[in-house]
Amino acid sequence: MAASREVCEKVEDIAPLPPRSDQRRDRTAGFVIVGGGIAGVTCAEQLSALSPDDPVTLLSASPLIKSVTNFRQVGRALEEFDVEEKTTGALQKACPNVRVVHTQVRAADTDKHHFQQKMANARRVVIVGNGGIALELVYEIEGCEVIWAIKDDSIGNTFFDRGAAEFFLPHLTAGKCEENKPLKRLKYTVTESSSDSPKKGDTAMGGALGPDWKDGWRMKGKHDQAAHRVQVEYQCEVQEVLTREEFTRTGQTAECFPGTSRAEEQNDDWPVYVLLTNKRLYGCDFVVSATGVVPSTGPFLHNDQFSVAPDGGLRVDDHMHTSVPDVYAAGDVCTASWEPAPQWFQMRLWSQARQMGSYAAKCMVADRDGEDIDMDFCFELFAHVTKFFNYKIVLLGRYNAQGLGKDYELLLRCTKGLEYVKVVLQAGRMQGAVLIGDTDLEETFENLIVNGMDLSPYGEDLLDPNIDIEDYFD
Numbered sequence: 001m002a003a004s005r006e007v008c009e010k011v012e013d014i015a016p017l018p019p020r021s022d023q024r025r026d027r028t029a030g031f032v033i034v035g036g037g038i039a040g041v042t043c044a045e046q047l048s049a050l051s052p053d054d055p056v057t058l059l060s061a062s063p064l065i066k067s068v069t070n071f072r073q074v075g076r077a078l079e080e081f082d083v084e085e086k087t088t089g090a091l092q093k094a095c096p097n098v099r100v101v102h103t104q105v106r107a108a109d110t111d112k113h114h115f116q117q118k119m120a121n122a123r124r125v126v127i128v129g130n131g132g133i134a135l136e137l138v139y140e141i142e143g144c145e146v147i148w149a150i151k152d153d154s155i156g157n158t159f160f161d162r163g164a165a166e167f168f169l170p171h172l173t174a175g176k177c178e179e180n181k182p183l184k185r186l187k188y189t190v191t192e193s194s195s196d197s198p199k200k201g202d203t204a205m206g207g208a209l210g211p212d213w214k215d216g217w218r219m220k221g222k223h224d225q226a227a228h229r230v231q232v233e234y235q236c237e238v239q240e241v242l243t244r245e246e247f248t249r250t251g252q253t254a255e256c257f258p259g260t261s262r263a264e265e266q267n268d269d270w271p272v273y274v275l276l277t278n279k280r281l282y283g284c285d286f287v288v289s290a291t292g293v294v295p296s297t298g299p300f301l302h303n304d305q306f307s308v309a310p311d312g313g314l315r316v317d318d319h320m321h322t323s324v325p326d327v328y329a330a331g332d333v334c335t336a337s338w339e340p341a342p343q344w345f346q347m348r349l350w351s352q353a354r355q356m357g358s359y360a361a362k363c364m365v366a367d368r369d370g371e372d373i374d375m376d377f378c379f380e381l382f383a384h385v386t387k388f389f390n391y392k393i394v395l396l397g398r399y400n401a402q403g404l405g406k407d408y409e410l411l412l413r414c415t416k417g418l419e420y421v422k423v424v425l426q427a428g429r430m431q432g433a434v435l436i437g438d439t440d441l442e443e444t445f446e447n448l449i450v451n452g453m454d455l456s457p458y459g460e461d462l463l464d465p466n467i468d469i470e471d472y473f474d
């Protein structure tokens with residue numbers, strides 16, 4: 001989400017106001033928000049609550065407006081919520097001063113190569129990347145061989161350390177765990193008949209799909225067996241992708257799926273061949289590149305006053321303010337460029353999009369009214385709750401000892417197949433934690449990190465399963 005305080009129909013019309021000054025702003029100017037994802041919609045809702053008499057215009061390229069429901073503060077910074085698909089009408093009804101305009105400034109890819117169609121006939125796929133999407137895909141895909149090519153020496157390095165990766169390795173081939181509770185969140189659908197949809201021929205640019213992107217998708221390939229057949233190729237990248245003709249010209253022989261003989265290998269009629277930097281060459285039906293997201297800053301870049309971070313995001317200060325006066329940004333499109341609290345860092349996640357969108361709204365109103373505003377406390381501690389391999393995952397603070405150099409200690413507790421708990425300590429103080437499984441430790445650990453209590457006297461008791469840690473620190 002990115003926002004400006006001018007009301008306009010097109011993003012190109014956004015004319016920056018002069019730099020912040022002490023005098024109050026013109027209250028009739030209103031607010032403009034670009035983006036109908038979690039960050040944009042939360043910001044619009046918050047603005048509507050804070051400033052109900054001001055016009056708020058939400059520009060969205062997609063007909064889907066997402067909003068947060070069932071919001072639950074689990075701890076100081078940990079939160080859980082569901083996400084609901086809203087029609088623009090519903091948003092406008094709930095927030096009468098918000099007007100939604102469907103407009104898009106830059107064309108994007110269409111869904112011509114629909115993933116499920118390809119999946120249904122697939123015998124083998126190559127997945128590249130080691131982040132959240134790759135982790136989820138490798139777990140979800142059934143009835144299809146998977147070659148998973150990662151740059152690192154352990155799986156899921158954006159979320160786990162090597163120990164947690166080991167904990168999950170058996171699940172790569174064991175098949176899916178039983179889902180232990182029904183899915184609560186709504187699915188997102190875009191139909192062309194929706195009155196809010198852009199006209200046919202428009203290239204709708206959806207929001208980042210978010211946690212439920214794969215629910216309701218059939219990820220079963222052509223093979224009968226449901227079990228996973230995953231080969232992880234560690235410490236390599238894709239060197240080249242070849243068509244069948246290009247492969248034939250090389251005169252090379254492709255690898256068999258590990259564990260299968262050439263006789264068992266069906267044949268070499270793959271439409272695509274992937275040469276990895278470890279010199280292995282695999283044939284496959286298609287390649288999934290799950291190698292990260294790029295902030296959609298296109299419309300803003302023609303204005304070279306915007307300071308852009310190396311990761312492509314619009315730099316924002318501790319008031320979510322970009323380098324251009326009166327233009328704010330939040331969520332995936334921005335790069336937090338303030339001096340962060342020791343245990344907070346930015347990660348492009350749904351939760352941070354919501355927090356940034358809400359905080360941006362407060363900053364916009366405070367700036368307009370010439371008031372000071374303190375940084376929201378949610379930026380004190382990185383906190384993320386998610387699920388991988390059907391295990392609850394809680395990540396707190398510098399959970400992977402990010403930025404701590406070599407001067408830190410780890411405490412570990414692991415019960416195979418049940419839970420994995422890791423605590424990162426520096427100078428006796430808890431800096432971060434990884435909690436996998438139903439550990440019930442999140443609230444206590446969150447408090448211990450924020451309080452910065454010296455835990456040296458407790459030593460390994462901290463993870464002693466026979467000690468009720470919650471009582472201990474009560």
Ligand SMILES: Cc1cc2nc3c(=O)[nH]c(=O)nc-3n(C[C@H](O)[C@H](O)[C@H](O)COP(=O)(O)OP(=O)(O)OC[C@H]3O[C@@H](n4cnc5c(N)ncnc54)[C@H](O)[C@@H]3O)c2cc1C
Pocket residue numbers: 001011034035036037038039040059060061062064103104105106132133205206207208209210211212213293296299330331332333348349350351353386
């Ligand atoms: C496949 C996938 C799975 C994910 N799973 C998780 C997860 O499990 N947990 C988690 O925390 N996070 C997850 N994320 C990340 C999370 O979805 C994003 O961090 C979050 O949705 C970002 O919200 P946002 O509002 O900043 O951006 P988006 O949701 O991307 O919204 C941007 C909005 O801006 C609009 N827009 C873009 N450009 C323009 C333009 N030029 N003009 C007008 N409108 C425009 C788009 O149409 C869209 O409505 C996942 C992301 C992906 C892609």
Ligand SMILES: NC(=O)C1=CN([C@@H]2O[C@H](COP(=O)(O)OP(=O)(O)OC[C@H]3O[C@@H](n4cnc5c(N)ncnc54)[C@H](OP(=O)(O)O)[C@@H]3O)[C@@H](O)[C@H]2O)C=CC1
Pocket residue numbers: 128129130131132133134136150151157158211237238290291292293347348349386387
């Ligand atoms: N449950 C959750 O919370 C989930 C969250 N998400 C979020 O959605 C967004 C998109 O997810 P995703 O696409 O998985 O992105 P991520 O940023 O999570 O991961 C990208 C991965 O791809 C690797 N990579 C980057 N470039 C290459 C390359 N050229 N060759 C091989 N590997 C490469 C990265 O390695 P390196 O780090 O070394 O560059 C990293 O391991 C992220 O913001 C993610 O946090 C997605 C799914 C689930």
